[in-house]
Amino acid sequence: MTDPIACLGAGRMGRGIAIVFAYAGHPVSLIDFKQRDAASFAALAEEARTEITATLQMMSRFGMFDTALVPDIAARIQVVPEAEAASALASAAVVFEGFPEVPALKREALARAEGLMAPDAILASTTSTILVDDLSPALARPGQFLNAHWLNPAFLVPLVELSPGAATRPEVTAQLSALLEGIGKVPVTCAASPGYMIPRIQQVAMNEAARMVEEGVASAEDLEKAIRYGFSFRFSVLGLLEFIDWGGGDILFYASEYLSKALENDRYAAPEVIRANMEQGRIGLKTRQGFLNYADMDVDAYREDRLRALAGRLAAEGLMVPPVV
16 A cells, blocks of 8 residues: 655645656645635635646656546545645645745644644655745654655656755655655755755756846847757756766866856856866866766766767757768
8 A cells, every 4th residue: 555645735736746646556635725615625626636637638648658547546636625634634644745935834834734744754845945944943843854846847857856954854854765766756865055956056047048138149049949959958868067077177167267257257167166176187087087986987888878868869859860871
């Protein structure tokens, strides 16, 4: 029997997480944690069920499973009114809070939910901006609490960023990580730091793209092509740090030095870790040490594997043209 899961809040994030766990065989309570009259709740519940069914049907059209399974998967998700939340929370092994990004609102919801949960159940906020230790003071059992940041759409993106707080018990993080791996997700753990990993990186990238349009560097259309067929194309296969190692940290250092001077802005300067790696001879594949360790790797085979994956991306984009003979 798979563990019951509860999603606190019946909005877009809660629905996405509910689909993920229902798809993996878990019974899920999608809890509307607001007091509403019967008619308002009925309308919300119908909207949620309609969206969940439509999403599952779309996933089946993607070839992820047989369309005939949609009713069975959808039936594992129960939309629960606030008046029945106590029972759903008491039986849940893990509760994911998905309230709006308002600290006071989240603290109130988390504290109320914790009081209805089993003592050994895990409580996780899905916040994308608020630090775990800014929320945990509201709780009586902070050792059972951490942040679990899902990336939209949750039913497709595999990554989940786990951010334990100062009081989070290590076994709680390990337990949630194992649960997520068991349903096909890729959990990563990061310190309690503003922006986690992905939001922090993408904020810089998105703002820089908008700034380039603002400055007239390129049209929005050409910039989007550059991102899709260059930036995103390569980074769909290679990680950012891995790519530094491919080109060489020394190359990044000197390119960054030029760019920061040419654009008269220190935001383009390389961080100190790049210089330190250079001084230690850790510049990447050339020295078999960079951000990653290539010492015991067949580098030629590794390169070919990554290039093969890029060729697959080329074919997926419909850009693999035959040679002229």
